[in-house]
Amino acid sequence: MAKWDEINNWLISDGRQLGDGAAIINGYITRLVEAGIPLSRANIAQRFSNPLLVAWGVIWTPDGTAEYDVTHAMLDTDSYKGSAFEYVLANEKPLHKSLKNLDHKTEHSSYLEFAEAGGIDLFANYLGYGDGSKNGCTFITNELTGFSEEHIEIIQNTRHGLASAMEPVTMRRSTESLLRTYIGNDPGQAVIKGTIQRGEYAAVEAVVVITDLRGFTAKSEQWNDAELLSALNSYFDVVVQAIEDNGGDVLKFMGDGILSIFKIEGDVNSETQCRKAIMAAKAALNGLDELNDQRKAANKESLSMGIGINVGPVTYGNIGSPGRLDFTVLGPAVNVASRVQDLCKAIGKPVLATRQVAIHQNAEFNNEGMHAIRGVKDSIEVYSLSTWVVSNDVI
Numbered sequence: 361m362a363k364w365d366e367i368n369n370w371l372i373s374d375g376r377q378l379g380d381g382a383a384i385i386n387g388y389i390t391r392l393v394e395a396g397i398p399l400s401r402a403n404i405a406q407r408f409s410n411p412l413l414v415a416w417g418v419i420w421t422p423d424g425t426a427e428y429d430v431t432h433a434m435l436d437t438d439s440y441k442g443s444a445f446e447y448v449l450a451n452e453k454p455l456h457k458s459l460k461n462l463d464h465k466t467e468h469s470s471y472l473e474f475a476e477a478g479g480i481d482l483f484a485n486y487l488g489y490g491d492g493s494k495n496g497c498t499f500i501t502n503e504l505t506g507f508s509e510e511h512i513e514i515i516q517n518t519r520h521g522l523a524s525a526m527e528p529v530t531m532r533r534s535t536e537s538l539l540r541t542y543i544g545n546d547p548g549q550a551v552i553k554g555t556i557q558r559g560e561y562a563a564v565e566a567v568v569v570i571t572d573l574r575g576f577t578a579k580s581e582q583w584n585d586a587e588l589l590s591a592l593n594s595y596f597d598v599v600v601q602a603i604e605d606n607g608g609d610v611l612k613f614m615g616d617g618i619l620s621i622f623k624i625e626g627d628v629n630s631e632t633q634c635r636k637a638i639m640a641a642k643a644a645l646n647g648l649d650e651l652n653d654q655r656k657a658a659n660k661e662s663l664s665m666g667i668g669i670n671v672g673p674v675t676y677g678n679i680g681s682p683g684r685l686d687f688t689v690l691g692p693a694v695n696v697a698s699r700v701q702d703l704c705k706a707i708g709k710p711v712l713a714t715r716q717v718a719i720h721q722n723a724e725f726n727n728e729g730m731h732a733i734r735g736v737k738d739s740i741e742v743y744s745l746s747t748w749v750v751s752n753d754v755i
Contacts, residue, residue: 371521481506561677668701
């Protein structure tokens, strides 16, 4: 049996079932070293689907393993252009390069850094995945004799086993990333864990936050598409960051509206989540204020929004047709939050909350009286956030 056969057998069996990229790479490199390859560093990178990141990878050294991410912007930098990774991905073939006696004026910065760290020889390999994605890895040795033909042969003959073990991990990370991006953290985890049947739901308590961009219909008729989308994305950035920074989960974009929740479960009580939702609303207002300063400096129209907050039981789960499902929350608590948000413009306040929310931060709210809202039999008492001063041009 060739040395690479045992490594491949491990990669496609026990290694693949580890389900953890760092653990797989650590096991793989350990077996390469045991096969006689004097490795001092290895870097295995995989592309995956993510709106912000283009790839992730694992760096191995004798001191341990560490994961890292690669942004789309990094592919346009000098650190990538001209590197070993760019070479193997562009040419879909390996690269064997000596790191001795490098010309500091012409060689890529990464080669110089590897040499300065004691590197003598580099071998970069191409990994092709079943979905057609191009991936790569680099291996470095500090051994004075460099990599031998046998070392290269072992690495080459285990590349398909390595790809077989790493591709499922990358696919899962891509799926998790896309689910988080499109349906939110909690719903994404629920779907991953198997909550995927139509009609599956759970009754939970939650603070519901609904945010709406003011005057969107008029703006959509006045502004061109690029200007409108830029403003909308900037507004989404502000609100989503405020919600997520305070522990909430953004479930849905509804045109220019945003539906978010702060779940009340386990040791997390209603008071804590109401306070977090209020902090998120204040953070969103601060963020919008900063955004408007930037827009003013660029001679652009200011943006404004209304935020409605309510707390109560919601139905949390899958609805839709057999071929198209949506993960959302439904129930009276959601409807009331939406109607309270609608009152923001009529009352002239950017944030309104029901009494059940405001009592947890009583000093920061003003009573705005009882109001009849559509779809609800009895009038409800609403409160406005008193610590936020709003100018007339942003209501």
